[in-house]
Every structure is written in C-alpha cells, then in structure tokens.
Amino acid sequence: MAKYRSRLPQLGDKLFLTDAGIETTLIFHEGFDLPYFAAFDLLNTGQGREALQRYFRQHAGIAVRNGAGFILESATWRASPDWGLKLGYTPERLAEINRQAVRMLIDLRREMETPASPMVVSGCVGPRGDGYDPKAVMTAEEAEAYHAFQIGIFADANADQVTAITMTNVGEAVGVTRAAQAAGMPVAISFTLETDGRLPTGQSLKDAVEQVDAATGGAPVYYMINCAHPSHFQDVLEAAAWMRRVRGLRANASKRSHAELDSAPDLDDGDPVELGADYARLRSDFPWINVLGGCCGTDHRHIERICGACVEEARVA
Structure with a gap:
C-alpha cells in the first residue's frame, strides 16, 4: 500500500527537498554513459544500482540532517515506451524496470x-x-494514452504520486494529469521554461497553469518550474491566484540557454551559493513554495546551499 498517496505531506508548510540534476551528475561526475539521458538503464547492473542508491542517499541525507522532508523522485524520466524502444526494451522489460x-x-x-x-x-x-523542444505536440488525448502505461505501473508499485518533469506544452501536461486521475494518483506538473520565462511553445507560465487547471478541474496537486535559472523566470512570477498553484522549484545551475547547454562540451555547474540565495529570495516573496530541488548542472552541493539558505531565511523571517 502507498504510504502517503492520500495525504501528501508536502501540501503543508514544511520544507521539502528533492534531488538535483541526476543525469548531469551521473554523466559528468560519475562517468556513466547514459544514452538518451536514460538513468533508468543503470538499474540493469550492480554498479549502476549502487550509483543510483548512493546518489539518492546523499541527497536524502541533506534533508535528514536539516529536519526537512524529502521527495524521492524515481530515475524514470526516460522510461516511457518511445524512449524504451530506442534503447531496445520490450514493453514487458520496460514495465519491470519502472517497477524496480x-x-x-x-x-x-x-x-x-x-x-x-x-x-x-x-x-x-x-x-x-x-x-x-516541443516539435511534435500531442493532443491531450494522445498524451493520456501514451503516459497511462508508465503511470499505471507507478500506481501498482505503490508510489505515492506522479511528477511530470520538463513538460513543454499544455496538451501533454493535461494528458499526464488525466492519466494520473484515471489511475487514482496525485500528480504534480513541472514546466520547462526558457530564458524569457515562457514555455518552449512561447506560452506564458500563467496561461499554462490556468489552462491545465481549466481542462482538468484543477486536478494537479501543484505545479513546479524546472530547467531554467531563477534569473530567467523571476520576473514573470507575481502575487496572484495562479501563482499560489506553484509550490516547487527545480532550477538549473547555469544561466545558459537550452541551446547553449545542448551544444556545450562541458558542464556549467554555476555558483551553488548564489543559487541558494536566489531560492531564498523567491521563498521570501512566495513562502508557499516549499518543494526545492535542482535540474541541469546541479548536484548535492547546490541542494545543501539551497536548503541552508532557505532554512536561514525562514529563521530570520
């Protein structure tokens, strides 16, 4: 039985951490080759499983030391049917790796x-x-059918919730939400933002949140922002009703654009101290944001600084 599915503790006021940029950490710091950024593929070897366990223990340990909650996010970002097929997985094997x-x-x-x-x-x-890059945007119906495979496995495996990370468009976010509803799973939707604070489709974050809510009866338990540096989106946030729906941040360490990150041969890990201060300022302005992690280029150092800065900000406030 899922432990928290019916009462997600992060919907209260407590600070919750999550992990950092798992793929960039495993590739640049651990030396793994991850075709298509598929971290789940590491579950096939003892060395890979140990690396994933070490990664999650390191990040969860930061939460434990600071008395914060933690969201353990499965390494399944690429473990959906199309990506699994590219890696040679049968549907049966892909289902099993999601369960693992x-x-x-x-x-x-x-x-x-x-x-x-x-x-x-x-x-x-x-x-x-x-x-x-949302080159081929699905309808909500197509997205629901596609993502139902993975979400159904998560429900059967006793996960507490679903988190859709790096959503680039409203149609797919609506489809994921409906698939989660059908499976009886709470779902959080995290949108990728560009350097102008908009989705890759050009849509504003405000409109995306409001459209998903309108299409699903406000079904997502909350929204998140990911894969952009705080300097890219801080100016689009406002003290408005839609913003109350945004409870999570998973920012990039780098201020580079997505195109620059894609073409860069190196890892830009930014400034962990500066990133922590950026999070604390955003938490000061929007104190209901309580789910904090990282995206591309971040690792445990950034999570430690984010946690420390936000704990200090709350103490001072």
Whole structure:
C-alpha cells in the first residue's frame, strides 16, 4: 500500500527537498554513459544500482540532517515506451524496470525516513519528445494514452504520486494529469521554461497553469518550474491566484540557454551559493513554495546551499 498517496505531506508548510540534476551528475561526475539521458538503464547492473542508491542517499541525507522532508523522485524520466524502444526494451522489460525504480526508493525510504523527515516516493514521468523542444505536440488525448502505461505501473508499485518533469506544452501536461486521475494518483506538473520565462511553445507560465487547471478541474496537486535559472523566470512570477498553484522549484545551475547547454562540451555547474540565495529570495516573496530541488548542472552541493539558505531565511523571517 502507498504510504502517503492520500495525504501528501508536502501540501503543508514544511520544507521539502528533492534531488538535483541526476543525469548531469551521473554523466559528468560519475562517468556513466547514459544514452538518451536514460538513468533508468543503470538499474540493469550492480554498479549502476549502487550509483543510483548512493546518489539518492546523499541527497536524502541533506534533508535528514536539516529536519526537512524529502521527495524521492524515481530515475524514470526516460522510461516511457518511445524512449524504451530506442534503447531496445520490450514493453514487458520496460514495465519491470519502472517497477524496480519505485521499489528501490521504497526500500531507501524504509532505511532513511525519520519522523522529522517524511519521504514521499514519486514516479517521474518525462516528455514523450525532447525536454527542451516541443516539435511534435500531442493532443491531450494522445498524451493520456501514451503516459497511462508508465503511470499505471507507478500506481501498482505503490508510489505515492506522479511528477511530470520538463513538460513543454499544455496538451501533454493535461494528458499526464488525466492519466494520473484515471489511475487514482496525485500528480504534480513541472514546466520547462526558457530564458524569457515562457514555455518552449512561447506560452506564458500563467496561461499554462490556468489552462491545465481549466481542462482538468484543477486536478494537479501543484505545479513546479524546472530547467531554467531563477534569473530567467523571476520576473514573470507575481502575487496572484495562479501563482499560489506553484509550490516547487527545480532550477538549473547555469544561466545558459537550452541551446547553449545542448551544444556545450562541458558542464556549467554555476555558483551553488548564489543559487541558494536566489531560492531564498523567491521563498521570501512566495513562502508557499516549499518543494526545492535542482535540474541541469546541479548536484548535492547546490541542494545543501539551497536548503541552508532557505532554512536561514525562514529563521530570520
């Protein structure tokens, strides 16, 4: 039975952390080759499983040391049918690897959770296409049918929720939400933003949130922002009703554009201290934002600085 599915603890006021840029960490810091950025493929080897466990323990440990909650986000961003096919997975094997990814996190929660640090297990869904470029935008109906495979597995494997990360367009976000509703799963929607604070489609974050809510009866439990530096989106945030729906941040370490990141041979890990200060300022302006993690280029150092800065900001406030 899922532990928190009916009462997600991050919907309260408590600070929750999540992990950082798992793919960039594994590639640039751990030396793994991840075709198509498919971290789930590491579950096939002992070395890969150990690397994933080490990664999640390191990040969850930051939450435990600081009395924060933690969201264990499965390494399944690329573990959907189209991407699995590119990697040679049969549907049966892909289903099993998704189950393994969730079971690993349930085991880690059993090992690391404390009364002060509740740990939510989230099944991570990624976009059907590229996380930066929505070249082929599905209808909501197509997206629901596509993502139902993975979300159904997460439900059966006793994940607490679904988080759709790097959503580039409203249609896919609506489809993911409806698939989660059909499976009885709470779902958080995280939108990729560009340097102008808009979705890759050019739509504003405000309009995207309002359209998904209108199409689903406000079904997402909350929204998040990911894959952009705070300097890219801070000016589009406002003290308005739609902004109350945004509870999470997973920012990039780098101020580079997505095109620059795609073509760069190196990893731009930015400034962890500066990023922590950026998060604290945003939390000061929008104190209901309480789910904090990282995206491209971030690692445990950034999460430590984000946590420290936000804990200090809350203490001063």
